[in-house]
Amino acid sequence: MRTAHFLLVFFTFLGLSATAQIQVQPAAPPYSAFPETALCLWDAVGVRSTPGRDSRPFGTVYFGEEVEVLGDTAFVPRENRVYIKIRSKKGIEGWVHKYLFAANGSMVVLLKDADIYKSPGSIATITNVAFKSGSLAAMTDFQDNWVELIGRKRQAVGWIRRDEANGELLSIADRDIQVASLMAVAEEKDDLRERLDALEKIRQIPNFNESPISTMVLERIQRDLSDLTSQQAQQANAYNGGNAAPAQPQYDYVEALPEGSNTRQATIPVANPSVPGSQSSMNREMVIDSNTGIRYTKVTERGPIYEVRGPKDAKSIYFGYHKTLPKGTRVMLNVPDNPGFVEIEIINKLSADRPQIIGLSKECIQSVYGNTPPAEAQLVYFIKE
DSSP states (O other): OOOOOOOOOOOOOOOOOTTOOOEEEOOOOOOOSSOOEEEEOSSEEEEESSSSTTSOEEEEEETTOEEEEEEEEEEETTTTEEEEEEEOTTOOEEEEEGGGEEETOEEEEESSOEEEESSTTOSSEEEEEEEOTTOEEEEEEEETTEEEEEEGGGSSEEEEEOOGGGOOOEEOOHHHHHHHHHHHHHHTOOSHHHHHHHHHHHTTSTTGGGSTTHHHHHHHHHHHHHHHHHHHHHHHHHHTTTOOOOOOOOOSSSOOOOTTOOEEEOSSOOOOOBOTTSSOEEEEEEEEETTTOOEEEEEEEEEOEEEEOOOTTOSOSOEEEESSSOTTOEEEEEOTTSSOEEEEEEEEEOOTTOSOSEEEEHHHHHHHHTTSOOSOEEEEEEEEO
């Protein structure tokens, strides 16, 4: 592990009453060739021209950003807060709340779950809290095999014990920190599909597979993909009166059944033709919304997949090319060994002479099927009659 020099700095304050003015203590003469630094622990911290919340922020420091501590400190009695003067790497100079920073901290990422102890050599752990694998923290001190960490927003603070027999607990590699940072941003997204898209973009980082954090990203992708397909299956039951079938979103061309409606199979016979000149097959089934009487054609296509390149600025990897469906249509792509489906947006035309039923991005194929795509895939969509 990298050797680091940690400087211990003490701030001394005069006793002040609640009505006293802010007292600023100037920086002491320099005693080291290395300026003291601090690491931001909060998502975004406002930099102010004077100490205190009465001063509006004119700049921002973000989580994980290292700043230079200039040495001036101020205590604001009405807030019971200590402010320090800092300079960011972008040249922003001003006052920030000291509590939101870790003095002389170095950013690290946890490679494994780690219990927290109050001090080096402690026997008992701090209950109900631990550093989780993949989380980011500020390393502020170390003694032998003990490391002091302060987690994001100080939600976890204390010492962890390194056990070399069980492998390294921490990483200071820039690539690992980058992957963990993007993973944390993705995890904060409430929308399941947005979270999946954000996690998939992390896989585009150069040498992603060489990072030990890559396994955690892939596990989260599989977790969210499973949750998404389960969610769609539950919605399908509501759409189809409890009969398992893929749920459909609202479209312009290919429409979903209204939420909460029941369907019944039409008595009108419908042909199930194969697509001429291809290896694919298409099945059509008439269904009727029992509440409204509106008829829909449920189309199920089966056939091979064709790998395509999509736009560089694609908002999602879950897009596809199709021979007949118009741009903007959304279809459901089956997931192997899973009752659910993944929603695919059609963004372009697939050549009519191709034997495949749909063109998908390489990233989408890997996400849904892994490294061994099946010989045959299945699409499902509804057309309003």
